[in-house]
Amino acid sequence: MADQRLIDDLAVGTVEVLPDGALSAKLTAAEREGRPLRVKLGVDPTAPDLHLGHTVVLNKLRQFQDAGHVAVLIIGDYTARIGDPSGLSKTRPRLDPAVIDANARTYQEQAFHILDPDPARLEVRFNGEWLATLTMEQLFELTATTTVARILERDDFEKRFNAHQPISMLEMLYPLAQGYDSVAVRSDIELGGTEQKFNLFMGRDLQQYFGQQPQAIMTVGILPGTDGVERMSKSLRNYIGVTEDPRDVYGKVMSIPDQVIMTYFRLLTAHHADEIAALDAGLAGGALNPRDLKARLAREILTRLRGVEAATAAEEHFDKVFRRHEAADDLQELALVPGDLEDGRVFLPKVMERWFGATRSEWRRRIEQGGVSLDGEPVAELAVPLAALAGRRLKAGKSAAAQGLIKGL
């Protein structure tokens, strides 16, 4: 019999585990047969930069690895050429093969921050391996297993259909292609976001058609972005990137609204189900300070992503700069060059553009709005005497990124 505690832990952060009791049955079967489960995750190499939202499902996969099972990571180099229509209101642009290839590599590098790369626990496959060689005849067979009505049941297709928006034939093949992946790798369980549910079920159908035991499916929750409302996404600019500077990761986690703290714990950390429940109760009952809990969250996320040292350093930096409002101890040096000096003054917008990017107009605005300070005193004029700059700490806005120690000539 499968360990109930493990089942509970694996269920944390999931939205659905289907069919009922399937997870337990799969674990029990694996134990009986003395083999690890093959847990599939398919990813399309469309987003070269991973953010925490992408890592939710990777964390879940890692949990299976830690429990002794095999993660089968499928890089959808071929399906990316179709463009997954899931959750989108319009057709996704198809990608160039060269771009897909580059993205796939970047994806793997970043995914290994979270997955255990041990070959005994991880199998990486490209689905072009079996999709590229399908014959027309095989494609006919595949398409004959389902119906147009069935495909149109999909929520996003249905919406688009009803709204008279286009749905290409190609897109309709997507669920079949992804489902066939499950057949090709003989998966026991497939993970995915909730928007993947339809595709995941298609895997079950096809496996049954090809005489295999159908996979169990697990959908994980959607991670809200730093705004706490919308799902994390790059285009909404509410994301926390996996490869971002640890200080920024820490700061961004600290900036999430309190009400999503526990969601982050469930989706991004690897606590036992009972521990999560205890934290939740502590927070709700007021026994735990939200700020401190958030700090713990940030630390744990960073530790997993970058290791303990990076996490500790980021936390120290944050406390120093934002809690105690002190200068960071390794301020970047901001160098002035002879040409910056005119009549003994330095025109700040110009040099700040050089130091931090953005445009001179942007810096002009920020200075005029009191958003730029020298040793904590707001700068009142655009052209500042050299004597008032050299050796001072310049800081722009609340971000720690735009600050530094000005070095004189």
Add this chain to the structure above:
RNA sequence: GGGGGAGUGCCCGAGUGGUUAAAGGGAGCGGACUGUAAAUCCGUUGGCGCAGCCUACCUAGGUUCAAAUCCUAGCUCCCCCA
């Protein structure tokens, strides 16, 4: 194959010849507040050493004293019928 509609700033979206760097909303940025936030309030959001100048409403031409608004061609997208 036939008919119709649309392309405006980061996004959505108003604007049908002049007072439009372009209403309104979203989002961002700066400030106040704070727990680091959120919420709220105020300000701000094309570029430029800026009380001024330059570039801008898909692209290229044209009409006009004056064009996001009119004309021509092109590009892209969408809908309907078959």
